[in-house]
Amino acid sequence: MLRLALLTSLLATSAFAASADEWRNRTIYQVITDRFATSDGSSPSCDTSQRQYCGGTWKGLVGKLDYIQNMGFDAVWISPVVANVEGNTTYGEAFHGYWTQDINSLNSHFGTADDLKSLSTALHNRGMYLMVDVVVNHMVGTADPPNFSAFQPFSSQSDFHSECFVSNYDNQTEVEQCWLGDKNVPLVDINTEDNNVVTTMNNWISSLVSNYSVDGVRIDTVKHVRKDFWPDFAKSAGVFTIGEVLNNETSYVSAYTQVIDAVLDYPSWFPLVAAFQTSNGNLSALAATVQQAQSSYKDGEFMTGAFLENHDQPRFQSLTQDSALVKNAMTWPFVQDAIPIMYYGQEQSYAGGADPANREALWLSGYVEDKPLVTHVKTLNAARKAAIAANNSFLTTAVKFPSTGSDSTMAILKPPMLALLSNGGSSSTPKWTVSDAGFQANEELVDVLTCTKINADSNGGVTVQGSGGSPQVLIPTSALSTAGTTCSSLATITQTSSARGWVDGAADSLPVLAALVLAVWAAQSSLVL
Numbered sequence: 391m392l393r394l395a396l397l398t399s400l401l402a403t404s405a406f407a408a409s410a411d412e413w414r415n416r417t418i419y420q421v422i423t424d425r426f427a428t429s430d431g432s433s434p435s436c437d438t439s440q441r442q443y444c445g446g447t448w449k450g451l452v453g454k455l456d457y458i459q460n461m462g463f464d465a466v467w468i469s470p471v472v473a474n475v476e477g478n479t480t481y482g483e484a485f486h487g488y489w490t491q492d493i494n495s496l497n498s499h500f501g502t503a504d505d506l507k508s509l510s511t512a513l514h515n516r517g518m519y520l521m522v523d524v525v526v527n528h529m530v531g532t533a534d535p536p537n538f539s540a541f542q543p544f545s546s547q548s549d550f551h552s553e554c555f556v557s558n559y560d561n562q563t564e565v566e567q568c569w570l571g572d573k574n575v576p577l578v579d580i581n582t583e584d585n586n587v588v589t590t591m592n593n594w595i596s597s598l599v600s601n602y603s604v605d606g607v608r609i610d611t612v613k614h615v616r617k618d619f620w621p622d623f624a625k626s627a628g629v630f631t632i633g634e635v636l637n638n639e640t641s642y643v644s645a646y647t648q649v650i651d652a653v654l655d656y657p658s659w660f661p662l663v664a665a666f667q668t669s670n671g672n673l674s675a676l677a678a679t680v681q682q683a684q685s686s687y688k689d690g691e692f693m694t695g696a697f698l699e700n701h702d703q704p705r706f707q708s709l710t711q712d713s714a715l716v717k718n719a720m721t722w723p724f725v726q727d728a729i730p731i732m733y734y735g736q737e738q739s740y741a742g743g744a745d746p747a748n749r750e751a752l753w754l755s756g757y758v759e760d761k762p763l764v765t766h767v768k769t770l771n772a773a774r775k776a777a778i779a780a781n782n783s784f785l786t787t788a789v790k791f792p793s794t795g796s797d798s799t800m801a802i803l804k805p806p807m808l809a810l811l812s813n814g815g816s817s818s819t820p821k822w823t824v825s826d827a828g829f830q831a832n833e834e835l836v837d838v839l840t841c842t843k844i845n846a847d848s849n850g851g852v853t854v855q856g857s858g859g860s861p862q863v864l865i866p867t868s869a870l871s872t873a874g875t876t877c878s879s880l881a882t883i884t885q886t887s888s889a890r891g892w893v894d895g896a897a898d899s900l901p902v903l904a905a906l907v908l909a910v911w912a913a914q915s916s917l918v919l
């Protein structure tokens with residue numbers, strides 16, 4: 391009995407209900423459920439321009455977790471799960487899930503409550519986390535004025551702000567209390583100043599998280615709800631919360647880092663795309679934005695999500711086809727302070743433009759794993775894990791940008807990792823001269839993207855001559871484990887968790903411990919039976 395109680399409490403406190411700290415060392419794969427995988431593994435056609443449901447389900451996702459885990463991701467963010475507008479609208483069907491009609495029912499296009507629970511269980515069995523996308527700001531109508539009685543549980547007009555469409559994004563009251571969308575598909579703005587509405591929302595998120603054992607919540611349209619709504623909502627969720635605040639100014643976004651655990655790092659996304667989409671991009675503008683965030687956000691850049699693509703923006707490969715620029719840009723989220731997030735399909739070189747073209751069905755790719763960008767992301771995930779294991783303060787050490795001697799290159803130092811990026815493109819031969827790299831004199835290093843060795847100079851700096859515009863990610867061979875997947879033949883340490891790695895590793899070891907207890911308990915019970 392004691393054993394069972396211990397097991398239950400371990401599972402309750404670690405494997406589920408993950409805190410912000412437990413998300414720090416993770417990397418997240420973002421999917422639109424409707425576009426990721428079908429239940430029976432079939433490959434129906436999916437014309438993105440039609441904006442219709444294409445057939446992806448939670449059950450389909452369960453069947454493709456190997457694909458995600460093989461790339462090294464240990465968390466999955468799924469699109470919203472609640473019941474949406476049914477049928478066609480001016481902007482198609484609600485396949486993306488953001489057009490809520492009833493927060494207390496699930497969207498049956500994606501499966502049943504048991505299917506969603508099975509997804510959660512399947513992820514947990516692999517030591518992975520489930521993040522669910524939620525919308526608090528609005529319910530969605532299909533006419534103007536909307537049919538309020540179609541909404542649940544907010545079915546009276548007084549549960550909503552009165553009609554006006556957001557047009558001036560510099561007027562914060564308007565941003566919070568007017569409606570998004572338009573008269574065809576109004577995003578009817580919920581009255582989040584009303585106490586009953588607030589209580590209902592807080593109870594709802596708490597039940598959603600516990601019913602489906604959700605580990606983290608991505609919150610939509612955060613800047614469209616008053617800031618002081620969020621702390622209680624986040625507390626009711628009881629798990630890691632990361633919010634979407636679509637703005638390019640760190641000064642605007644930083645206020646939201648005070649009210650929820652984390653924000654999607656939109657301010658860095660704008661200069662990231664601009665830096666790498668052409669050879670004329672400004673790399674130092676990216677560094678400057680990151681430095682602003684490091685000094686103005688509640689937890690610096692650590693409690694943010696870094697991404698190159700998402701479901702609202704044109705895919706990076708619609709902006710440039712240069713494979714070196716793509717590889718450099720993709721490297722960024724994995725070598726800096728924030729939690730890396732990758733949007734499904736980037737690894738398959740999907741190149742759809744603005745919404746809805748950026749929401750291609752992944753099954754049309756065949757989920758081929760033997761592809762350059764799949765290998766690239768796999769290596770980046772493994773390199774990040776190796777760096778975490780080698781330095782117990784990796785996750786809490788803010789990146790620095792030592793000078794490189796040229797405008798078309800940048801160096802990102804996060805010991806024991808030194809990432810060298812360039813936007814010269816595939817016909818360029820980038821060169822990085824980094825005297826402030828902080829390695830030991832003549833230390834042996836390896837570029838984990840190619841498993842090529844180089845040595846630091848006598849002052850611990852590096853001079854690296856690249857080729858084909860490719861990025862490099864340098865890690866000392868003394869930080870690589872022979873048991874790891876990163877250039878293990880060059881590694882010089884023979885166990886995965888060095889003594890240095892133990893403290894931060896402790897967060898990770900709780901689920902492992904729970905699994906161990908479970909195994910021991912199961913073995914003993916079967917002996918007794």
Ligand code: ABC
Nearest residue numbers: 481486488525559571575610611636637638639702745746
């Ligand atoms: C549908 C169609 C589209 C069609 C549109 C009119 O209707 O699919 O093809 O063009 C969901 C669906 C969408 C759907 C919308 C509306 O609902 O996914 O497909 O579009 O029906 C979140 C989600 C998003 C979701 C919603 C709504 C919100 O991630 O997927 O959309 O639940 C605003 C919100 C932001 C929201 C985004 C779509 O709209 O703030 O939360 N995303 C300016 C504003 C931003 C604004 C943005 C886009 O424009 O400041 O607030 O985002 O309209 C920078 C500035 C930014 C500026 C950008 C453009 O430039 O710093 O402030 O953003 O320099």
Ligand code: CA
Nearest residue numbers: 566567579614
């Ligand atoms: Ca609002």
